[in-house]
Structure formats: C-alpha cells, structure tokens
Amino acid sequence: xxxxxxxxxxxxxxxxxxxxxxxxxxxxxxxxxxxxxxxxxxxxxxxxxxxxxxxxxxxxxxxxxxxxxxxxxxxxxxxxxxxxxxxxxxxxxxxxxxxxxxxxxxxxxxxxxxxxxxxxxxxxxxxxxxxxxxxxxxxxxxxxxxxxxxxxxxxxxxxxxxxxxxxxxxxxxxxxxxxxxxxxxxxxxxxxxxxx
Amino acid sequence: xxxxxxxxxxxxxxxxxxxxxxxxxxxxxxxxxxxxxxxxxxxxxxxxxxxxxxxxxxxxxxxxxxxxxxxxxxxxxxxxxxxxxxxxxxxxxxxxxxxxxxxxxxxxxxxxxxxxxxxxxxxxxxxxxxxxxxxxxxxxxxxxxxxxxxxxxxxxxxxxxxxxxxxxxxxxxxxxxxxxxxxxxxxxxxxxxxxx
Amino acid sequence: xxxxxxxxxxxxxxxxxxxxxxxxxxxxxxxxxxxxxxxxxxxxxxxxxxxxxxxxxxxxxxxxxxxxxxxxxxxxxxxxxxxxxxxxxxxxxxxxxxxxxxxxxxxxxxxxxxxxxxxxxxxxxxxxxxxxxxxxxxxxxxxxxxxxxxxxxxxxxxxxxxxxxxxxxxxxxxxxxxxxxxxxxxxxxxxxxxxx
Amino acid sequence: xxxxxxxxxxxxxxxxxxxxxxxxxxxxxxxxxxxxxxxxxxxxxxxxxxxxxxxxxxxxxxxxxxxxxxxxxxxxxxxxxxxxxxxxxxxxxxxxxxxxxxxxxxxxxxxxxxxxxxxxxxxxxxxxxxxxxxxxxxxxxxxxxxxxxxxxxxxxxxxxxxxxxxxxxxxxxxxxxxxxxxxxxxxxxxxxxxxx
DNA sequence: CATGAATGAGCATTCATTCAT
DNA sequence: CATGAATGAATGCTCATTCAT
Numbered sequence: 001x002x003x004x005x006x007x008x009x010x011x012x013x014x015x016x017x018x019x020x021x022x023x024x025x026x027x028x029x030x031x032x033x034x035x036x037x038x039x040x041x042x043x044x045x046x047x048x049x050x051x052x053x054x055x056x057x058x059x060x061x062x063x064x065x066x067x068x069x070x071x072x073x074x075x076x077x078x079x080x081x082x083x084x085x086x087x088x089x090x091x092x093x094x095x096x097x098x099x100x101x102x103x104x105x106x107x108x109x110x111x112x113x114x115x116x117x118x119x120x121x122x123x124x125x126x127x128x129x130x131x132x133x134x135x136x137x138x139x140x141x142x143x144x145x146x147x148x149x150x151x152x153x154x155x156x157x158x159x160x161x162x163x164x165x166x167x168x169x170x171x172x173x174x175x176x177x178x179x180x181x182x183x184x185x186x187x188x189x190x191x192x193x194x195x196x
Numbered sequence: 197x198x199x200x201x202x203x204x205x206x207x208x209x210x211x212x213x214x215x216x217x218x219x220x221x222x223x224x225x226x227x228x229x230x231x232x233x234x235x236x237x238x239x240x241x242x243x244x245x246x247x248x249x250x251x252x253x254x255x256x257x258x259x260x261x262x263x264x265x266x267x268x269x270x271x272x273x274x275x276x277x278x279x280x281x282x283x284x285x286x287x288x289x290x291x292x293x294x295x296x297x298x299x300x301x302x303x304x305x306x307x308x309x310x311x312x313x314x315x316x317x318x319x320x321x322x323x324x325x326x327x328x329x330x331x332x333x334x335x336x337x338x339x340x341x342x343x344x345x346x347x348x349x350x351x352x353x354x355x356x357x358x359x360x361x362x363x364x365x366x367x368x369x370x371x372x373x374x375x376x377x378x379x380x381x382x383x384x385x386x387x388x389x390x391x392x
Numbered sequence: 393x394x395x396x397x398x399x400x401x402x403x404x405x406x407x408x409x410x411x412x413x414x415x416x417x418x419x420x421x422x423x424x425x426x427x428x429x430x431x432x433x434x435x436x437x438x439x440x441x442x443x444x445x446x447x448x449x450x451x452x453x454x455x456x457x458x459x460x461x462x463x464x465x466x467x468x469x470x471x472x473x474x475x476x477x478x479x480x481x482x483x484x485x486x487x488x489x490x491x492x493x494x495x496x497x498x499x500x501x502x503x504x505x506x507x508x509x510x511x512x513x514x515x516x517x518x519x520x521x522x523x524x525x526x527x528x529x530x531x532x533x534x535x536x537x538x539x540x541x542x543x544x545x546x547x548x549x550x551x552x553x554x555x556x557x558x559x560x561x562x563x564x565x566x567x568x569x570x571x572x573x574x575x576x577x578x579x580x581x582x583x584x585x586x587x588x
Numbered sequence: 589x590x591x592x593x594x595x596x597x598x599x600x601x602x603x604x605x606x607x608x609x610x611x612x613x614x615x616x617x618x619x620x621x622x623x624x625x626x627x628x629x630x631x632x633x634x635x636x637x638x639x640x641x642x643x644x645x646x647x648x649x650x651x652x653x654x655x656x657x658x659x660x661x662x663x664x665x666x667x668x669x670x671x672x673x674x675x676x677x678x679x680x681x682x683x684x685x686x687x688x689x690x691x692x693x694x695x696x697x698x699x700x701x702x703x704x705x706x707x708x709x710x711x712x713x714x715x716x717x718x719x720x721x722x723x724x725x726x727x728x729x730x731x732x733x734x735x736x737x738x739x740x741x742x743x744x745x746x747x748x749x750x751x752x753x754x755x756x757x758x759x760x761x762x763x764x765x766x767x768x769x770x771x772x773x774x775x776x777x778x779x780x781x782x783x784x
Numbered sequence: 785c786a787t788g789a790a791t792g793a794g795c796a797t798t799c800a801t802t803c804a805t
Numbered sequence: 806c807a808t809g810a811a812t813g814a815a816t817g818c819t820c821a822t823t824c825a826t
Contacts, residue, residue: 039791158358159351190386235808431812550750551743582778627787
C-alpha cells in the first residue's frame with residue numbers, strides 16, 4: 001500500500017464515481033479499474049481487497065472533511081459559530097461533490113455489517129469534533145449546563161445526516177446550502193442556547 | 197398474494213428473525229422459508245420475489261407503528277404531549293422487539309437504492325404524523341411560527357433514528373426508554389417551544 | 393450429499409472423463425457439469441466443493457478396486473496366488489478403463505498436498521490388502537520369515553504403480569495384462585518365495 | 589540463458605527452498621526471486637519461464653545424482669554390489685537434503701502432464717544406469733537370464749521411489765539409510781539372484 | 785545486466801427463482 | 806396449495822510475464 005503514489009487517490013476517486021454511477025453492488029472491481037484507467041490487477045497493488053478500497057475511500061474523504069471543518073472552526077469564538085461552520089462546511093462539501101454525496105448517503109450504507117462497523121469507527125473522528133463544540137458550549141454557558149452531550153451529538157449528526165440524505169433522495173432538486181441557517185437555528189435551539 | 201392467510205404473516209415474521217440473526221445478505225430465501233416452516237417454493241405463492249418480502253415486512257411493521265402512535269396521540273391536547281407520545285411509543289416498540297430493532301436500524305439499510313426508495317415511500321406515512329404534530333404546534337403557538345416543517349421533521353426523525361441506531365449498535369446495553377424525556381426536551385427546544 | 397441418487401455417480405463418472413480429456417487443471421467445474429449433463433449449480437447439491445468431487449471419485453473407484461480384488465482373492469489358497477490375483481485385477485481394471493487409468497496415474501497426482509494426503513488415506517484400504525497377503529505368506533512359509541512387511545508392501549505397490557504409470561505414459565501402446573505373470577514372478581522372488 | 593553465471597544456480601537453489609517451504613502451487617516466481625535475492629524480472633534473464641526453472645532444477649539435481657552414483661559404481665565388480673551402491677547413494681543424497689527430498693518426492697509431481705513428461709525424459713539418464721546394471725547382471729549370471737529388463741527396472745525404480753516417498757510422507761521420522769540393505773535384498777531376490 | 789510496476793486472462797461458487805409432481 | 810430439486814448468471818482475485826527505465 002503506497003499512499004503517496006498518485007494512483008492510490010486515482011483509484012479512490014474512480015471508486016467514488018463508479019459507485020455513484022452504478023450503485024454499490026454494481027460497482028465491480030473491473031469497473032473501478034476501468035474508471036481509474038488501470039488494469040484490474042493494479043488495484044491490488046494499492047489495496048488489499050475490494051473492501052479495503054471502500055474503507056480507504058471513507059477514511060480519505062472523512063479525513064478531508066474533519067480537516068476542513070477544523071480549519072473553519074479554528075478562528076471562531078463561540079460554540080454556536082463553530083456549529084454553524086460545521087454545518088456549513090458539511091453541506092458545502094457534499095453540495096460540491098455530487099458523486100461523493102450519493103456514495104456517502106446512499107450507496108456505502110449497503111455494505112455489510114462488518115464494513116459498516118469499520119466505517120463507524122472512522123466516523124468517530126467527526127463525531128468527536130461535534131462533542132468538543134458541545135462541551136465548549138456548555139462550559140461557556142451558551143448551551144444548557146444539563147445538556148446530555150451524547151444525545152445532543154446524536155441530534156446534531158442525525159439531523160444533518162437526515163437533511164443531506166433527504167436532499168440526495170430528492171435528487172438534489174433544491175439548494176442544500178440554503179438550509180444551513182435554518183438547520184443551525186433548530187439545533188442551537190435544541191441545545192438550549194439562550195442567545196436569541 | 198393472499199394476505200388473509202396466516203402464512204403471509206408467518207413468512208414476514210420469519211424474515212425478521214432470519215435477517216436479525218443472519219444479517220441482511222446472509223438471510224437467503226431458503227433460510228426464511230426454513231424459519232417459517234415452509235418450502236422455498238411456497239414463499240413465491242405469497243410474495244412476488246425476495247424484495248417483495250422486505251417491502252411487505254416494512255409495510256406491515258410500519259403500519260403497526262403508525263397505528264399505535266396514532267392511538268396514543270389521539271387523547272393528547274398539546275403538540276408537545278403528542279411528540280412525547282410519539283417518541284415514547286417509537287422507543288418502546290423497538291425496545292420490546294429486539295429482532296425488529298436490528299432489522300430496521302441496521303440490516304434493512306443494506307438493501308439497494310431502489311428498495312430504499314420504496315421503503316422511504318412507506319416511511320412517509322410515519323413522517324406525516326410528525327408533520328401534523330408540527331403544523332398543529334405552529335397553529336397553537338407552541339412552536340415557532342416560522343418553523344420550517346420539513347426541516348423540523350428531518351430533525352425529529354433524524355434524531356430519533358440516530359438515537360435508536362446508536363442504541364442498537366451499542367448492543368442495547370442501556371435503557372432506550374429512559375432517554376425519552378431528554379430527547380423530547382432537545383426536540384421541543386429545537387422547535388422553538390416556549391412552554392418552559 | 394445423497395450418494396444413493398444416480399446423479400452422484402453420474403457426476404463422478406463425468407469428472408473422470410473431463411479430467412482424463414482436459415487434464416487436471418483444465419477440468420473446470422463447468423466442464424464436469426456439462427459432461428454430466430447437469431447445471432453447474434447441481435454439482436453443489438451432491439458435493440461440497442470441487443475437491444470433494446475428487447476425493448469422492450477416488451473413494452468410489454478405490455472402493456470398487458478393493459472390493460473386486462477381495463472377491464478374486466477369496467477363493468485362492470496360497471499367498472502367491474492371491475498376489476497374482478491382485479496384480480491381475482489391478483492391471484485389468486485399469487486396462488479396461490482408459491480414462492480412469494489416466495486420471496489415477498497422471499492427473500490426480502497434480503492435486504495439492506492436502507488433497508494428496510486425503511487420497512493417501514483412502515489408499516490405505518488397498519495397501520492393507522497387500523499387507524494381509526504378505527503376513528499370510530510369512531505364516532505359511534511361502535515368504536521369507538524375516539521379510540519386512542512394510543518394505544515388501546512398498547516394493548509391491550511401487551512396482552505395480554510404476555509399471556502402470558509407464559504403460560500410461562507410453563500411451564498404452566502395449567498390453568498391460570500381458571505383464572501380469574512377469575511382474576508377479578519378480579515380486580514373488582523379491583519376497584523370498586521358495587516355491588520354484 | 590547463461591548457465592555459467594552463479595545466478596543460474598542461485599535461482600535453482602532458491603526454487604528448491606521456495607517449493608519445499610511453500611509447496612509447489614504456492615511457490616510463485618516472486619517468492620523464488622525473493623529467496624534468490626533478485627528481482628522478479630531477473631529470473632527471466634536466466635530462464636525462459638517458470639516451467640524452465642523446474643526442468644532445469646530437475647536436470648541439475650538429477651545430473652548430480654547420476655554423476656555421484658556412477659562414481660560409486662565405478663569401482664564395484666558385481667551387479668549386486670553396484671545396485672547396493674545405487675540404492676545407498678540414492679537414499680543418502682535425499683537424506684542429506686531435506687528440501688530436495690520434499691521437492692522431488694512430493695511437490696514436483698503436482699506439475700502438469702506436459703512438465704511431467706519432460707521430467708520423465710530427464711529421468712531416463714538415471715534409469716539407464718539401472719538398465720546397465722541389470723544387463724551386466726544378466727550377462728554375468730548374477731540375475732536370471734530371462735529377466736525382463738524393463739520390468740525389473742520398473743520394480744527397482746518403483747520400489748526405491750515408493751520407499752523414499754513413504755519416508756518423506758512420514759516426515760522422515762525414521763532412518764532411510766538403515767533400509768538400504770533390506771531394500772537391496774528384496775530387489776536382488778526379485779531379480780532372481782542366486783548369490784545367496 | 786537488473787529492476788519491479790503494471791498487466792489481464794481465467795474460475796469456483798452462491799442463491800433467487802422455476803416448475804414438474 | 807405445497808414442494809424442493811434443479812437451474813445458470815455473475816465476480817473478486819492471483820500471478821506469470823513484460824518492458825520502460
């Protein structure tokens with residue numbers, strides 16, 4: 001596995017397209033290889049097996065997600081602003097990448113339980129960003145002091161995820177980014193903010 | 197398709213058990229038939245194909261869900277109380293049926309996009325219950341008058357769903373029902389309720 | 393695995409032909425199925441996997457071998473006569489079945505070590521027939537009393553096997569059965585027979 | 589093909605080790621190359637293809653075999669003594685080289701029919717040593733004058749080969765060399781020797 | 785001479801569905 | 806109505822060989 005080689009990302013990007021266009025179960029290794037412009041066997045120079053492509057795909061994309069969100073959050077002072085940045089970035093990154101949105105919201109969820117558990121592990125990096133915002137909000141008094149962080153995180157992630165999934169299922173017919181402030185308002189209210 | 201015959205429900209119940217115990221992709225038609233105590237071929241006297249079993253399964257269970265929730269809601273006056281009943285009933289019904297919880301939260305989501313869209317259609321019956329509560333809440337002034345019903349519904353459903361899924365993924369190690377009031381509080385806050 | 397069904401033997405016989413005509417590594421399951429006149433999947437109603445076909449093949453054929461040899465031996469009095477019957481039957485059964493001869497002498501030996509060990513186990517039934525003849529011969533004084541039974545058995549089996557393999561490798565251009573008496577004489581001499 | 593270069597033998601020796609330790613079908617060219625300390629591609633500067641490695645391996649080792657046996661035989665007077673030397677040397681050379689014993693007795697036999705025929709050709713050099721001893725023995729009267737040389741050779745080679753194979757299959761748990769005299773006695777008897 | 789990244793043909797097995805009984 | 810034996814399409818992965826460097 002040589003992650004520095006451009007072919008590594010080339011195959012991952014091809015997988016996103018192949019899965020988005022053909023569906024999870026119809027994205028055979030040969031289709032991914034063809035999309036990447038390499039031979040079938042070449043895939044296996046960079047990935048252990050098909051599952052490894054999907055895990056790596058999720059790792060890479062989620063890594064970028066967390067990274068970009070952290071960058072955006074860095075300069076913000078209040079937890080509410082940070083949450084806004086998180087929602088805004090989450091919506092924007094998926095708005096900008098049609099294929100990725102389909103893959104993360106619809107297709108990759110068809111993977112088996114084992115793979116889903118691995119994906120869930122990777123997701124923890126993102127969820128802990130939410131947790132840190134919530135804890136900070138509680139400390140600064142922005143959020144209710146008796147807020148249950150786990151439940152609040154589940155509300156935030158559940159709401160964002162459901163919003164994006166609905167948008168994808170509705171074939172992205174409306175502007176996801178336009179929902180940022182409304183969703184933010186709902187969640188901030190939920191967290192017991194008194195800043196209104 | 198003879199839905200009056202007991203064998204229809206017998207096969208659906210067998211499917212829930214077979215899927216919960218073996219996983220979605222390992223619940224072959226032959227396993228469902230064996231669990232139901234019928235021959236493989238018999239399945240096809242009651243269902244068009246395997247997908248039809250899953251759709252019917254979801255229809256039947258979701259029907260019961262909506263029915264029971266509506267019963268509970270009927271006597272309640274405020275939207276907040278109705279939402280409480282909805283959360284309470286949702287959590288309780290899944291707490292009481294271990295197999296069903298696994299199937300709805302983890303396994304059935306591995307189905308392909310086409311089937312997921314059909315399941316989403318069935319889900320609309322449940323979502324409209326939420327919508328009615330929200331609209332009523334806005335009319336009575338319990339909820340913010342500028343509340344976006346679609347977004348609020350996505351928050352409510354997304355939060356409940358994420359809460360239950362987390363509980364199932366954590367192997368139901370804690371009491372889901374105990375979370376009812378906290379989740380209700382989060383969502384009521386989110387909806388801009390001023391009843392505190 | 394239903395060994396009473398005619399299809400079981402039908403597939404085994406097809407495997408012998410397919411392997412003899414195509415070679416061990418070119419006898420794909422689909423070729424065996426085609427030769428047997430059944431669908432590929434049907435093979436798996438009667439055999440666990442491809443290896444199981446080969447093991448069963450060897451078991452069945454070797455079982456017949458031992459059975460027929462024991463029948464022939466039954467009526468004979470001296471160990472020398474019994475050995476003659478064994479050689480005669482061994483040569484004759486393989487002379488009569490061109491495909492089987494190729495499979496047992498050339499093709500099946502290409503199987504992997506694991507399978508070869510299983511085949512060796514099955515072979516023990518045949519080797520113990522030889523051992524019994526040798527022990528009896530020592531008891532009656534036909535064979536040298538200090539004969540090492542294991543070594544003598546290895547000589548007998550090694551000689552017979554090498555003779556048949558050479559015959560098959562020479563494309564069966566001469567009459568294998570005609571060698572029976574010469575081979576018998578060699579082996580009887582080797583065992584220290586004094587009956588000349 | 590540059591057989592003068594040390595790398596030629598280096599690769600052959602690596603092949604013996606790789607095959608003995610991994611099994612015939614698991615001894616990929618890349619493993620042989622790694623064992624030899626060269627790049628995969630380098631193999632093809634010294635050998636036409638993988639099969640050529642195996643044929644060359646057998647040629648080299650069998651050449652050494654015949655050479656050493658001929659040296660030992662040279663000084664002996666009787667055919668019986670020569671046969672004893674042959675058996676003794678055969679057993680000793682394989683006893684001394686664990687890897688080679690596994691390769692020649694178990695692994696290389698898994699090769700396909702075509703390769704086996706080529707190996708058989710190489711083997712003829714060894715078999716003609718046996719033939720010469722037999723003919724000489726017949727001429728000197730040590731062996732029966734009506735001895736069929738081809739059959740006797742098959743007995744001798746078959747017995748020796750079977751004895752060594754059994755020893756390898758029994759994980760070399762006993763002393764192969766200790767069997768030399770017993771095997772010699774069996775074979776001498778078989779050839780109708782009257783020198784007792 | 786030597787390298788090693790890239791190639792791409794080839795195959796055992798599963799399982800939803802059918803249909804003769 | 807019910808059965809269950811039979812069907813056959815569909816795919817991830819390996820590894821001998823090549824060739825640009």
